[in-house]
Amino acid sequence: MSPIIEGKNMKFVLKMVAVAALFATSSVAMAAYPDKPIRLIIPFAANGATDVLVRIIADPLGKELGQPLMVENIGGEGGKTGTFEGINSEPDGYTLVATTISSIISNTAYNKNVGYDPLADFQHISNIADVPNILVVRKDFPANNFKEFLEEVKKSKGKYSYASSGQGGIQHFLMEYFKTMTKTNINHIPYRGGGPAVKDASLGRVDMILDQMSSAYSYVQKGDLKAIALSAPYRSKILPDVPTFKDLGMEEMNIYTYYGLSGPKGLNPAIAKKISDAMIKVINQPDIKAKIEATGAYPNPNTPEQFTKMFAKDKAVFEKIVREAKLVAR
Incomplete structure (x- = not known):
């Protein structure tokens, strides 16, 4: 073996090979995704605010991605039941969950034993809208x-x-x-x-x-x-x-509610970006935007990084409310 690739040099080469393989895998995953219908969990009952907004974008988003979004309402425990099922699914992009300030921020601030962390257990994708x-x-x-x-x-x-x-x-x-x-x-x-x-x-x-x-x-x-x-x-x-x-x-x-889509931890960032890009395109279409605004909401699609920052900021806000209102989980 050449001394050029011995020792530390060999470790560097292997590391670069692994990085290249990761990029290649991401590229293949993004190109192939999606090749079958996508399950979309709404963790609240039908006809609520989350349901209304998600259903406005579900069909056009499916058309933009090339596969239908199969919407399923799984309500209970302030959004915990459906959210928990969503984040415990395979992180392959074929199960998404509607996430809100309510289901993952106020819920986890209220009950530390809720079973998931609003940042560590999700790959957040994009916001849909802000709602008074x-x-x-x-x-x-x-x-x-x-x-x-x-x-x-x-x-x-x-x-x-x-x-x-x-x-x-x-x-x-x-x-x-x-x-x-x-x-x-x-x-x-x-x-x-x-x-x-x-x-x-x-x-x-x-x-x-x-x-x-x-x-x-x-x-x-x-x-x-x-x-x-x-x-x-x-x-x-x-x-x-x-x-x-x-x-x-x-x-x-004066605290807004907001609604978006997320996947479980481990979802390929390339897939998250592909969904986010599609959501931004769909939500900015004049007819979709008008439908969202007609509900009193303010369309606000964004990137996975931006959506994650929204949750991080409000996590601190709601922990403060818990202290001041002396809320105790029952």
Whole structure:
């Protein structure tokens, strides 16, 4: 053997061969992917905000990738059940999961034993949209604006209740934070997803919900729910008369919900990028963008790196809410 490739030089050559092989494998995987239908898990019940937004992009994204996305709702435990199934699948790009600030950030901040880490156990792919949260009450609730609402719940002494998508979800978090900030007593009724929760509020079976705009707006339009306040940095174009919490002097309540797609840890970054590139292209199409905006959401597709940074930032925010609202998992 030549002395040129002995010792440390041999290790360097072997390392470079391994790197070259990795790049070759990534290139082959990206070129071949996908060659069969892709399973897409939505970890919430049908007709909730996550379901609405994901289904807007599912068909056109499948066409862009060249294979259909088979959407499956697996609700429960504030998004934990479906998310857990998604991240425990093979990291081959053929099982994706819709991830939200609720299902992986508020859930893990609320319960340290949830079973997954929001950063270490995922290969995040891309955001779809940012969605304001809106406080709505049943249509016969004895208040028509925030001042009247706050007066009513303060004097009620636990008479009223609010619905949420489940323990540890963002709706649960924000309402408990609201209760802490306003020193009010409102009972929590957790559901197996935002869809049935907001529906029961619209039917008067529960008094209120702080829901995502994309799922609550249609009920407000029909007069089945009354809008009280918006959790957003500025007023909505589709509900311009509804004040933001910032307008009301509660800026810390201005927390967006966002929804995107992720895969399990170990998913080839080349595949993640291919899906992300396709999502950015699809979501920026005028007709798709218009459909997303019609729900009250703000389209915001991005790269895997950018989407991961969003989760990292809000992980710290929600851990702070846990401390201040003294939330304890049950």
